Amino acid sequence: MNSPSTLLNALELDALTELVNLGVSNAALSLREMVREEVVLTVPKVAVLGRDEAISILAKNENKRLVAVHQVFEGDITGRALLIFPEARSLELVRAVVGGELPLEEIMELEQEALAETGNVLLNGCLGTIANNLERSLKISLPEVIHGQGEEFFSLNPPPQAGDSVLFIYINFAVRHRDIEGYIAMLLDMPSLETLKVMVSNYIRRIAGEQAITSNAP
Amino acid sequence: MPPSANSDYRILNSINGGFVVLDQDARVTTWNAWMATASGISADDARRKTLSELFPGADLRRVMLAVQSALATNTSTIITHALNPSLFPLLTRSQRTLLHDVTVSPIEDGRGLECLIHITDVTMATRREKYLREQQNARYDAVVESAPDVILTIDEEGVVQLANPAAAAQFGFSAADLVGRSAASLFDSKDAWAEVWRQAIAEDAIAQQREVTARRKDGTISYLEASGSRWSSGSRIFVTVILRDINERRAAEVALRRSEGNARAAAQALAELNLTLEQRVKDRTDQLMKAEEALRQGQKMEAIGQLTGGIAHDFNNLLQGITGALNLLQKRIAAGRISETERFITGAVESAQRAAALTHRLLAFSRQQPIDPRPVDENNLIASVEELLRRTIGETIQLRFAPAADLWLVRCDANQLENAVLNLSINARDAMPTGGVLTIETSNQTLSSSDAKAWDVKPGDYVMLRVKDTGAGMPREVQARAFDPFFTTKAIGKGTGLGLSMIYGFVRQSEGAVRIFSEVGKGSSIEICLPRFHGDLEVASSAQDDGDNRTEKGEVVLVVEDEAVVRLLVVEVLKELGYYPLEAVDGASALRILGSSQRIDLLITDLGLPDINGRAVADEALTRRKNLPVLFMTGYAAQAAGDAFLADGMEIITKPFTMEVLAARVRDIIATVPARTGARTRSAGSQIL
Numbered sequence: 044m045n046s047p048s049t050l051l052n053a054l055e056l057d058a059l060t061e062l063v064n065l066g067v068s069n070a071a072l073s074l075r076e077m078v079r080e081e082v083v084l085t086v087p088k089v090a091v092l093g094r095d096e097a098i099s100i101l102a103k104n105e106n107k108r109l110v111a112v113h114q115v116f117e118g119d120i121t122g123r124a125l126l127i128f129p130e131a132r133s134l135e136l137v138r139a140v141v142g143g144e145l146p147l148e149e150i151m152e153l154e155q156e157a158l159a160e161t162g163n164v165l166l167n168g169c170l171g172t173i174a175n176n177l178e179r180s181l182k183i184s185l186p187e188v189i190h191g192q193g194e195e196f197f198s199l200n201p202p203p204q205a206g207d208s209v210l211f212i213y214i215n216f217a218v219r220h221r222d223i224e225g226y227i228a229m230l231l232d233m234p235s236l237e238t239l240k241v242m243v244s245n246y247i248r249r250i251a252g253e254q255a256i257t258s259n260a261p
Numbered sequence: 262m263p264p265s266a267n268s269d270y271r272i273l274n275s276i277n278g279g280f281v282v283l284d285q286d287a288r289v290t291t292w293n294a295w296m297a298t299a300s301g302i303s304a305d306d307a308r309r310k311t312l313s314e315l316f317p318g319a320d321l322r323r324v325m326l327a328v329q330s331a332l333a334t335n336t337s338t339i340i341t342h343a344l345n346p347s348l349f350p351l352l353t354r355s356q357r358t359l360l361h362d363v364t365v366s367p368i369e370d371g372r373g374l375e376c377l378i379h380i381t382d383v384t385m386a387t388r389r390e391k392y393l394r395e396q397q398n399a400r401y402d403a404v405v406e407s408a409p410d411v412i413l414t415i416d417e418e419g420v421v422q423l424a425n426p427a428a429a430a431q432f433g434f435s436a437a438d439l440v441g442r443s444a445a446s447l448f449d450s451k452d453a454w455a456e457v458w459r460q461a462i463a464e465d466a467i468a469q470q471r472e473v474t475a476r477r478k479d480g481t482i483s484y485l486e487a488s489g490s491r492w493s494s495g496s497r498i499f500v501t502v503i504l505r506d507i508n509e510r511r512a513a514e515v516a517l518r519r520s521e522g523n524a525r526a527a528a529q530a531l532a533e534l535n536l537t538l539e540q541r542v543k544d545r546t547d548q549l550m551k552a553e554e555a556l557r558q559g560q561k562m563e564a565i566g567q568l569t570g571g572i573a574h575d576f577n578n579l580l581q582g583i584t585g586a587l588n589l590l591q592k593r594i595a596a597g598r599i600s601e602t603e604r605f606i607t608g609a610v611e612s613a614q615r616a617a618a619l620t621h622r623l624l625a626f627s628r629q630q631p632i633d634p635r636p637v638d639e640n641n642l643i644a645s646v647e648e649l650l651r652r653t654i655g656e657t658i659q660l661r662f663a664p665a666a667d668l669w670l671v672r673c674d675a676n677q678l679e680n681a682v683l684n685l686s687i688n689a690r691d692a693m694p695t696g697g698v699l700t701i702e703t704s705n706q707t708l709s710s711s712d713a714k715a716w717d718v719k720p721g722d723y724v725m726l727r728v729k730d731t732g733a734g735m736p737r738e739v740q741a742r743a744f745d746p747f748f749t750t751k752a753i754g755k756g757t758g759l760g761l762s763m764i765y766g767f768v769r770q771s772e773g774a775v776r777i778f779s780e781v782g783k784g785s786s787i788e789i790c791l792p793r794f795h796g797d798l799e800v801a802s803s804a805q806d807d808g809d810n811r812t813e814k815g816e817v818v819l820v821v822e823d824e825a826v827v828r829l830l831v832v833e834v835l836k837e838l839g840y841y842p843l844e845a846v847d848g849a850s851a852l853r854i855l856g857s858s859q860r861i862d863l864l865i866t867d868l869g870l871p872d873i874n875g876r877a878v879a880d881e882a883l884t885r886r887k888n889l890p891v892l893f894m895t896g897y898a899a900q901a902a903g904d905a906f907l908a909d910g911m912e913i914i915t916k917p918f919t920m921e922v923l924a925a926r927v928r929d930i931i932a933t934v935p936a937r938t939g940a941r942t943r944s945a946g947s948q949i950l
Contacts, residue, residue, distance in 0.1 A: 073326055077344075130497070131418040135441065141344065144437045147414055147423040148397065151494060152390070156341040163339050171334025185337045185364060221441070 050208065050236055051091050055243045060089040062173045062246075063212055070168025077164060078140050080219050084165075088213040091236075094197055097209040097228060101127065101193030110190050112162020113199070116170055118181035119242070120235040124170055125196055126162040126214075128225030133158060139221040159186045169212070169227060177242040197230060208236050279351075279361070279380030282368065287311055287328055287376070296380065299351040299359055319350055324378070327365035331376045337366040342383050353384060360384040411485065411504035415444045419458065422499065431485075431506065433478030444502070449482065450474040461489030461500045472507070484511040557745075582612030617917040621676070634672050634771065636794050639703050639726055640664040646679055650686050650701075657696035658689075665704040671724045672794035677767040684760040685728040685787050692732025692785065702727040706790070716774045722793035723773070729786040735779040743777055764789070816862035816931055819843045821851040821878060822894065823871050827916070831865065831894075834920045838927065848873030855882040861889065863931055868895040879911065890930045 051059065064086050071084040092100070101109065108130040115123050128136070137150050137157040145153070163186040174181040189196070197209070210229040215222065231239060273280055274294035282291035292307035300307075302315055312321050312328075323345060327338035340348065340363040351359035361380045368375040405412050405425045411432075414423035424439035432439060432447060439447075448454040453473045475483045489502040586609035593602050643662065651660055682701070689699045704725045713720040735743065739750055746762040768775045772792050779785035818840045822828035828844055835842040843859070845851035848870045855861065855878070864882055868875040879891045888910065896916040907913065914926050 073330070076322055076326055131416055131420070134416070134422060138441070144440075146398075148394065148401075150422075151497075152394070153343050156343040159339055160341060160344055163337075167330055167334070167336035167338060171330060171336045175334050180335050182367070182369075183336050185339055185366070 050240055051243065054247060055240060056089065056091065058243050058247050058250075059173075059210070059239075060086070062176055063089055063169060065176070066169035066172030067165075067214065069172050070165045073164045073168060074161065074218070077160065078142065078218055080142065083215075083217040085215040085217075086212060087215060090211045092209050092211045094209055094230075097211055098193040098197060100211070101196075101226070108190065109192060109196070110158065110188065111196050112158055112166065113187045113189055113196075114163070114166045114170070115184040116174075116181040118174070119179045120181065120231060120238050122229055122231040122235055123199065124166045124183075125228045125230070126165055126225060127193075127196065127228060128223060130190060132223050132225075135221050136161065136216070136223050139216075139218040139223065142219055155188050158188045162186050162188070165214075166227070170229075177239075177246055179242060196228070208233070210239075278382065279378070281307075281312075281378040281380075283312075283328060283332075283376040283378065285332055285374060287325070287332070289315070290375065298354070299380075299382075300349065301352070316349060320347065321349075324348060324363060324365065327363075328376050328378070331365050331367040332374050335367045335374075337364065339364050342387060349380065351380070353382075357384070360387045408503075410506070411502075413439070413444060413502045413504070415500045415502060417462075417498045419444050428504075431477070431483060431504070432475065447475055448473050449476045454487070457487045457489050457502065458500070461491050461502065462498075470505075473504070475504070484508050576616060579612045579616040583609045583616075586612070613917070614919065617919070620917060633674050633676070635675060636670045636672055636796055637675050637678060638668065638670055639678070639724060639791075640668050642675060642678055643682060643701055643703070643726075646682060649683070653683065654686055654690040654699060658693055659696075659698045661698060661700040663700060663702040665702075667705070668703050669705050669722060669724050670794040670796070671771075671773075671791040672796075673771040673773075673791055674767065677763075681764045681767060681789065682726075682728065684764060688760065688787075689728060689730035689732065689785070692730050692734075697731035697784075698729075700727070700729040702729070705793075708790075716776065716790060718772070718774045718790065718792075723790040724793060726789040726791070727786055728788075729784065731784040734781040734783050735777065735785055736781050740777050740779055744775075815839060815841055817841045817843060817860050818863045818865055818927070819845060819851065819854060819861045821845040821848065821864070821866035821870065821875065823847055823867065827867075827894075830920070831923065834923055835927070837920075838924050840927070847871050848875070848878045851878050852881055856885065861886065863890050863892065863927065865892045865894065865927070868893050883908075883910075892926060892930055 067084045067086050071082045074082040074084070109127055110130045110133045111128075112126040113123060114125075133154060134147075134150055137154050138145075140157045140161050141150070141153055166186065167183065170181060170183055208231060210231065212227040212229070214225055214227055216225060217223075270293075273291070276293065277295060279296035279299060280291065280293040281289060281296055284290050288309050288311055289307045292302070292304040294304075297303050297307070300315070307315055312324065323340050327340060330336045330338060342348075342360050342362050345363075346360075348361065348363055351361060353359045360383050362383050364379045364381075366377050366379070368377050408425055408427055411428040412423075412425040413421055413428055416422050421439050421442050421444050424434075424436045426436065428439055429436045434442075445451065445454055445458075450473045453471055457471050457473065470486045470488045473485050473487045475485055477483055484507050485504040486507050487502055487504050489500050491498060491500045493499065586605040590602055590605045590609070593599065593605070643664065647660075647662065654660060686699060686701075693699070702725070704727075706723050706725050708716060708718065708720050708723055710720045716723075735750075744761050744765040765775055768789055768791065773790050775787065775789045777785065777787055818835050820828055820831050820835070820842055822831065822844075823846055828846070832842045832844060840863075843854060843861070845854055849872055851866065851870075852873075855864070864879060866875040866878055870878065875893055879893070882889055882891075891911045893907075893911065893913045894916060895913060912926070912930060914923065
């Protein structure tokens with residue numbers, strides 16, 4: 044089995060990171076529309092990890108209870124996208140999004156909707172932009188909010204094959220003076236990852252021209 | 262409607278929910294029956310229009326964004342009523358506002374991308390939620406919002422999720438500022454807070470209340486009593502903490518502790534003060550005494566100055582008397598007027614005598630006078646000065662003399678005792694300016710060891726001499742200092758303050774003691790005790806005895822004296838007495854005479870000769886004339902005291918001396934010559950100590 048990191052070389056990862064950033068900035072625009080406040084989304088890091096590695100990263104967080112917004116995508120590449128952050132921060136996120144001085148109960152009541160909508164916008168932004176630039180179309184589902192731990196998130200039906208890789212995106216979400224750190228994890232099976240690789244190299248070729256490809260011949 | 266989709270449309274128009282399909286230009290292609298009813302817009306009217314055209318004035322930005330996203334990137338979007346309270350203006354069948362959620366999804370059906378908008382009625386659910394919430398809020402508000410205590414709800418991470426108005430008031434932050442803060446950051450007493458937290462998280466019930474210290478936004482401290490309990494909502498765990506303000510109680514405790522502390526500190530300070538008080542009193546007393554001493558020293562110096570001035574003055578007068586008389590005498594004799602010379606001679610002699618007495622007193626005071634102790638009968642002595650006493654004390658004061666019968670003898674310097682009696686009488690007189698009674702008593706007394714202790718003498722037999730007056734008396738402070746030299750209560754010029762101190766010195770030297778018994782307003786009694794003398798009083802010639810000074814034997818007396826006047830006088834006296842005087846002016850010439858074969862029966866020599874010390878002359882003389890009696894003359898009595906100085910056969914007489922005294926001494930010495938065997942014997946009236 045190939046280790047995931049070798050499936051995308053440095054250039055490909057860079058290109059993907061660029062696409063993610065693009066997607067995230069689009070999402071920020073949409074979010075701003077939603078919250079009527081300045082939204083700053085930053086992506087400090089993008090990595091391709093094995094499933095186990097991804098789980099351990101999520102488990103490093105002392106508070107292991109997580110909340111995720113889950114969307115499925117189908118098409119040339121198939122998989123799940125999850126916006127994940129610590130459950131304890133979720134209420135922060137809700138407050139950031141709905142603003143105002145709503146009492147705790149109302150915040151908690153709105154939690155499901157707020158997370159769903161926010162996650163929806165973010166994931167749509169990322170996935171949609173990536174798919175668009177890779178000249179592919181993906182069918183993306185409506186969001187679902189789930190609570191649990193990393194392992195559970197990565198074991199959703201249908202179960203992933205061993206060796207499935209995770210495109211792991213670190214994301215920073217800042218709105219209304221609140222800073223929330225989370226992750227976007229895209230779970231892809233092997234074939235989908237290979238397809239993604241092809242799509243990315245085509246993209247690179249398209250943008251950078253022949254020189255980049257020849258100099259980076261594997 | 263396209264006929265091929267007939268069955269689709271039938272379903273579409275039966276569904277309880279709005280379904281709208283937009284083409285790639287965002288124009289309506291499908292508008293189902295539910296949507297027509299809810300919006301009031303028929304399908305025919307809706308077709309080909311944009312949503313903005315159909316619903317002008319509605320805020321459809323999010324919807325349109327979602328539509329764009331669906332058409333461009335194939336994404337589905339959910340827009341909830343909860344977060345977006347007003348989207349489409351729709352009404353229920355009873356004309357109430359229709360609350361709805363919206364989802365926007367892409368459709369691909371072979372004809373290109375289209376967008377499906379699905380609208381769901383959530384009115385009922387929303388209303389129910391709203392009702393429940395209001396119910397809950399009402400109950401909740403009743404307690405939390407109006408509670409005087411701080412109520413904080415804190416999530417598992419320790420972050421404040423809820424703060425009531427009391428919390429805002431207590432901490433100085435607005436409720437909104439408090440939410441999102443770490444609860445622990447509000448407290449100064451980290452350990453106390455951690456304990457509250459730990460207990461609350463671990464158990465469900467409230468354990469015990471703990472005191473915590475909070476820090477307000479303005480930095481001030483607040484004391485609170487905390488209790489917390491944990492509860493859960495779904496999978497979430499929360500801790501609600503109630504904090505009661507105990508600042509007043511604390512302030513009261515602190516005030517009490519402080520006043521207790523003050524009381525304790527005061528008591529401690531007092532105790533310390535007591536401890537050091539004695540020391541400080543002692544220190545102060547020492548300081549005062551030193552200051553007194555210094556003052557006294559200064560006073561003494563001043564007094565000495567006055568005294569020496571006074572003495573010089575007196576001496577001048579006396580000398581004047583002498584020289585004046587002699588001058589006149591000279592003139593008279595030169596003029597042959599011998600008849601009147603008696604007066605001047607008497608005058609000169611009297612002056613000289615007074616001067617001698619003064620010198621005597623001074624020397625006695627300086628304790629350099631060699632005392633000449635002899636057996637003395639005090640009664641006789643007092644009787645002999647009675648005349649003088651009466652004259653001295655005047656007529657206003659009655660003099661009573663109470664001598665004891667069979668009074669024991671004492672051994673002392675008679676002159677000094679006389680002076681003592683005179684001095685005490687003068688003091689008594691001065692204490693009775695308006696008259697009174699002066700009593701002089703004598704008595705025998707045996708002092709037991711306890712009595713003797715009071716007198717500060719050895720136990721034994723003593724003779725008491727008391728001089729009592731009925732005068733003003735002396736207060737205790739004056740009594741204490743009465744014997745101090747220069748201490749006097751008399752005005753300047755009226756007393757030197759030396760009298761009592763001299764008496765004290767003389768009495769102590771005689772192994773006796775003197776005490777003052779006095780009470781203010783009742784008079785004083787000065788008492789002298791002197792040790793009993795167990796020997797005999799030999800009736801001897803007193804120094805004043807004028808008779809029987811002549812001798813018939815014509816002994817040769819060598820007079821060695823460098824001062825002409827003195828030598829002259831001595832020689833004259835000797836001639837008068839019938840002796841044959843020889844003269845020498847200094848030691849050398851004396852030795853020449855002594856070395857010759859000239860008969861010499863007595864050597865009278867001044868101790869202070871210009872060349873050789875008189876003593877040396879005597880010693881040298883005695884090497885050749887073994888039994889030669891020697892009479893030393895000295896004006897400076899320092900060398901006089903002590904047996905060691907005088908060998909056998911040597912005696913001493915101090916200047917100034919009257920001629921009678923000289924004559925008596927010479928006679929005695931010569932008279933005892935045959936009885937001398939080489940060891941000193943005691944003969945009447947010539948004892949030297």
